[in-house]
Amino acid sequence: MTSANPYLRLAGIRKDFGSFTALKGVDLDIAQGEFVCFLGPSGCGKTTLLRIIAGLEVQSAGRIELAGRDISTLPPAERDYGIVFQSYALFPNLSVADNVAYGLVNRKVPKAQALARVTELLKLVGLPGSEAKFPAQLSGGQQQRIALARALATSPGLLLLDEPLSALDAIVRVKLRGEIRSLQRQLGVTTIMVTHDQEEAFAVADRIVVMNHGAIEQVGTAMEVYRDPATLFVADFVGRINALPALAQDGGLRVGQQVLRCEHASVHGHASGRELRVYLRPEDVLARPIAPGDDNVFEALIEKIEFMGPYCLVRVAAPSLGTQPLTVYLSLNYLAEAQLHEGSRLPLRLLPERMRVFS
Amino acid sequence: MSAVVLPGTAPRQRVHWTERLAHAALALVALVLLAFLAAPLLTLLQKAVEDGDARFVGLANFIAYAQTPALLQSVWNSLWVSLLVTAYTVPTAFLFAYALTRSCMRFKGLARGITLVPLLAPSLLAAISLIYWFGNQGVLKSWMLALGVDQIYGAPGIVLAEIFSTFPHALMILVTSLAASDARLYEAADAMGTTAARKFFTITLPGAKYGLISAALVVFTLVITDFGIPKVIGGDFNVLATDVFKLVIGQQDFNKGAVVALLLLAPAVLTFVVDHWVSRKQTAMLTARAVPYRAKRAPLFDGVMSLYCVAVCVLILAMLGMAVFASFATFWPYNLQPSFKHYTMGLVDAEVGDAFVNSLLMAGGTAVFGTLLVFVGAYLLEKTHGAAPVRTAVRLLAMLPMAVPGLVLGLAYIFFFNQPANPLNGLYHTLTLLTLCTIVHFYTTGHLTAVTALKALDPEFEAVSASMKVPFYKTFWRVTLPICTPALVDISRYFFINAMTTISAVVFLYSPETKLAAIAILNLDEAGEIGAAAAMAVLIAAANAVATLLFMALSWWVDRHTQAWKNP
Numbered sequence: 032m033t034s035a036n037p038y039l040r041l042a043g044i045r046k047d048f049g050s051f052t053a054l055k056g057v058d059l060d061i062a063q064g065e066f067v068c069f070l071g072p073s074g075c076g077k078t079t080l081l082r083i084i085a086g087l088e089v090q091s092a093g094r095i096e097l098a099g100r101d102i103s104t105l106p107p108a109e110r111d112y113g114i115v116f117q118s119y120a121l122f123p124n125l126s127v128a129d130n131v132a133y134g135l136v137n138r139k140v141p142k143a144q145a146l147a148r149v150t151e152l153l154k155l156v157g158l159p160g161s162e163a164k165f166p167a168q169l170s171g172g173q174q175q176r177i178a179l180a181r182a183l184a185t186s187p188g189l190l191l192l193d194e195p196l197s198a199l200d201a202i203v204r205v206k207l208r209g210e211i212r213s214l215q216r217q218l219g220v221t222t223i224m225v226t227h228d229q230e231e232a233f234a235v236a237d238r239i240v241v242m243n244h245g246a247i248e249q250v251g252t253a254m255e256v257y258r259d260p261a262t263l264f265v266a267d268f269v270g271r272i273n274a275l276p277a278l279a280q281d282g283g284l285r286v287g288q289q290v291l292r293c294e295h296a297s298v299h300g301h302a303s304g305r306e307l308r309v310y311l312r313p314e315d316v317l318a319r320p321i322a323p324g325d326d327n328v329f330e331a332l333i334e335k336i337e338f339m340g341p342y343c344l345v346r347v348a349a350p351s352l353g354t355q356p357l358t359v360y361l362s363l364n365y366l367a368e369a370q371l372h373e374g375s376r377l378p379l380r381l382l383p384e385r386m387r388v389f390s
Numbered sequence: 391m392s393a394v395v396l397p398g399t400a401p402r403q404r405v406h407w408t409e410r411l412a413h414a415a416l417a418l419v420a421l422v423l424l425a426f427l428a429a430p431l432l433t434l435l436q437k438a439v440e441d442g443d444a445r446f447v448g449l450a451n452f453i454a455y456a457q458t459p460a461l462l463q464s465v466w467n468s469l470w471v472s473l474l475v476t477a478y479t480v481p482t483a484f485l486f487a488y489a490l491t492r493s494c495m496r497f498k499g500l501a502r503g504i505t506l507v508p509l510l511a512p513s514l515l516a517a518i519s520l521i522y523w524f525g526n527q528g529v530l531k532s533w534m535l536a537l538g539v540d541q542i543y544g545a546p547g548i549v550l551a552e553i554f555s556t557f558p559h560a561l562m563i564l565v566t567s568l569a570a571s572d573a574r575l576y577e578a579a580d581a582m583g584t585t586a587a588r589k590f591f592t593i594t595l596p597g598a599k600y601g602l603i604s605a606a607l608v609v610f611t612l613v614i615t616d617f618g619i620p621k622v623i624g625g626d627f628n629v630l631a632t633d634v635f636k637l638v639i640g641q642q643d644f645n646k647g648a649v650v651a652l653l654l655l656a657p658a659v660l661t662f663v664v665d666h667w668v669s670r671k672q673t674a675m676l677t678a679r680a681v682p683y684r685a686k687r688a689p690l691f692d693g694v695m696s697l698y699c700v701a702v703c704v705l706i707l708a709m710l711g712m713a714v715f716a717s718f719a720t721f722w723p724y725n726l727q728p729s730f731k732h733y734t735m736g737l738v739d740a741e742v743g744d745a746f747v748n749s750l751l752m753a754g755g756t757a758v759f760g761t762l763l764v765f766v767g768a769y770l771l772e773k774t775h776g777a778a779p780v781r782t783a784v785r786l787l788a789m790l791p792m793a794v795p796g797l798v799l800g801l802a803y804i805f806f807f808n809q810p811a812n813p814l815n816g817l818y819h820t821l822t823l824l825t826l827c828t829i830v831h832f833y834t835t836g837h838l839t840a841v842t843a844l845k846a847l848d849p850e851f852e853a854v855s856a857s858m859k860v861p862f863y864k865t866f867w868r869v870t871l872p873i874c875t876p877a878l879v880d881i882s883r884y885f886f887i888n889a890m891t892t893i894s895a896v897v898f899l900y901s902p903e904t905k906l907a908a909i910a911i912l913n914l915d916e917a918g919e920i921g922a923a924a925a926m927a928v929l930i931a932a933a934n935a936v937a938t939l940l941f942m943a944l945s946w947w948v949d950r951h952t953q954a955w956k957n958p
Contacts, residue, residue: 107856134858
């Protein structure tokens with residue numbers, strides 16, 4: 032998705048810390064109004080990339096354009112963004128109103144106007160009337176909303192969120208991420224959020240940038256990244272996965288003693304006999320419906336059932352597919368209905384269109 | 391995507407004008423530290439390898455020194471006295487710190503407060519008191535003789551007085567170290583049925599290990615570099631610190647004086663290096679999730695600990711009380727009627743009144759300008775970016791004073807500022823130079839306090855401000871400074887109290903017009919006016935006590951006016 036006029040363009044961004052390369056030449060275009068998440072394990076360079084966009088770190092090489100302007104060498108104060116950190120970074124000795132108006136006061140915005148803007152922003156983040164409070168009187172989630180209001184006060188063109196939800200507890204996290212998303216839609220501000228939580232990225236992002244070892248592994252929508260991982264790393268990192276060793280065989284696959292039909296494009300172009308790996312998500316192994324004569328069906332033996340709520344995580348042995356156990360999701364109702372327990376046997380089917388092949 | 395990345399053409403961020411301002415300020419701090427710390431010390435090194443006519447002689451001064459038996463005797467004296475004091479002070483202070491942190495005894499605050507009192511007076515107050523207790527006309531001289539010590543002048547007096555004056559320093563370190571313990575370790579040990587003794591040797595002692603090392607080194611260095619106590623009660627017992635004074639002021643042998651000063655620098659530098667290493671280890675030991683230890687009631691243990699603390703406090707008060715009592719005694723030991731004779735004698739006849747005003751001016755100046763310099767320096771180091779070489783230089787120079795004994799610093803100042811060719815020569819003998827010297831002398835502790843306070847602030851304040859296009863100095867003024875005011879009050883109190891009592895650095899730098907009260911005490915003692923000397927020492931302690939109260943009031947006021955956000 033490279034448009035002709037991206038709002039933010041990163042070209043060849045590289046960052047070296049001594050002999051360690053944190054970013055290995057990152058290229059990325061972000062369109063106006065887009066919500067993009069940088070997703071990756073810790074140390075993958077996602078925060079460094081965000082800080083380079085903010086001008087808090089200086090890239091070792093590469094170019095950054097914001098709204099058509101080259102900002103590669105501009106100090107933070109001359110770029111145009113608002114930023115929210117994991118630690119909130121609210122000024123503890125200033126009231127909520129003074130915090131939110133901090134950037135406005137500096138721009139000589141008349142007092143009455145600044146006050147009106149503060150009221151408007153506090154309403155926007157769902158904390159109307161908290162002007163006179165001090166940050167210490169607010170919960171973590173409330174503090175982060177104030178930080179968000181402060182970042183948006185000067186109507187920046189770009190909003191940067193550095194793991195904004197990581198310090199909050201689970202329930203607040205889910206609630207606030209939904210609010211951030213709807214706020215972003217409402218204001219249309221181009222937003223980049225750094226996170227290591229894939230669920231969070233799935234929930235809010237228009238596009239997800241999966242990073243590893245200082246490089247972009249894949250850029251795509253949540254569905255693309257999940258259903259069609261571009262690399263082994265993405266397949267492993269995003270969601271739960273089964274990896275089976277396989278051999279290419281006449282445009283199909285041999286796994287263990289079974290020949291399987293695969294309808295994923297990645298199955299093509301491998302010489303027969305080549306060692307491959309098949310990646311398959313637990314939900315792509317079905318227990319029903321299985322009709323007589325269906326392909327890709329194998330006999331499974333339940334080794335372990337882990338209760339997860341509405342469904343169970345079931346580990347099965349599949350002797351005909353080799354020694355590697357598979358993990359599948361089976362609904363609680365189905366397990367009860369079919370009277371399945373550890374030690375039970377049942378037929379399972381691999382979905383041919385979901386089997387992603389890597390060489 | 392047409393970015394052609396050429397190696398070696400790393401983009402440089404344009405420096406915002408506000409950042410240039412920060413760099414200029416940092417350069418100014420660096421300049422002050424270079425002129426008033428680095429340059430004098432370099433001159434001192436230079437003197438040590440020159441002869442009297444400024445010709446380079448290599449190690450000749452050191453060799454000549456090593457061949458002087460009397461001087462080598464001083465090295466030995468300094469060493470064993472310092473070791474002995476360390477061996478007494480550290481266990482005594484450890485037990486006291488243990489009582490304060492691990493028992494449920496009552497009046498802990500009072501006990502702690504009493505132990506801090508010696509810090510308010512010049513260290514030589516202890517020496518003066520000892521003379522009244524055990525001197526030629528001492529009250530308890532017979533007790534001392536019965537113990538087989540013929541006279542207090544010399545090593546016995548030095549050791550006793552040094553134990554008294556170094557005790558608070560060791561105690562502060564050990565209390566911090568013992569307080570930083572994780573209760574969960576003890577709970578785990580209890581769960582496994584561990585005996586009290588085993589807990590002490592496997593948890594408490596290893597936990598306090600670094601504190602003990604640090605306290606021992608600090609005490610050793612304080613003693614070996616202290617000048618006031620051996621001067622007053624040392625008699626014919628020569629130590630390195632008094633040698634420096636005799637060589638430089640008495641014999642005007644600057645080069646040999648520089649050699650001795652370098653000898654004094656060695657243990658201080660060693661202490662500094664080890665302490666640095668120790669503090670790193672210590673912080674790594676205690677995680678943020680540690681649960682602080684809470685003592686449980688244990689009547690017998692608490693009782694024994696209380697008795698011990700009472701005994702120590704009584705000794706401390708006896709030491710102080712004797713000086714106070716003697717300062718009011720009309721004619722020791724014949725007429726003990728209280729009178730202000732010694733005070734009038736000291737303040738009026740010996741003109742200590744002027745010296746006292748000088749001291750207050752100097753301490754006030756140190757408290758104001760020292761705090762300003764230290765805090766701005768620490769802020770620029772911690773919260774601004776760029777100008778890396780200057781930054782590294784300031785960081786090193788800020789830590790250096792910790793490793794430089796006052797005596798060495800004072801000597802270095804003479805060598806550097808007493809050169810007619812030095813454009814700063816005009817400062818020599820002025821109160822300004824005394825103030826600057828004192829600021830530099832106590833710089834590191836103030837710096838570390840400021841750094842700790844600044845590190846407690848969210849590191850992203852500056853980034854957030856920059857994103858809102860607010861220049862750093864506005865955030866400094868509106869956020870950083872108000873939050874850090876309690877630390878500022880602490881730093882200025884530390885500067886004030888130390889400036890009032892310091893002798894070692896300034897003893898080389900005063901003129902008759904700029905004499906300080908603490909130095910006047912030395913002169914009175916030398917002139918045999920020990921009553922007046924006691925009176926002046928008490929007066930300094932009293933002034934410091936009043937100052938402490940004022941600082942406490944100030945910090946209460948500051949808390950109310952700038953820290954309201956903490957408990958809204």
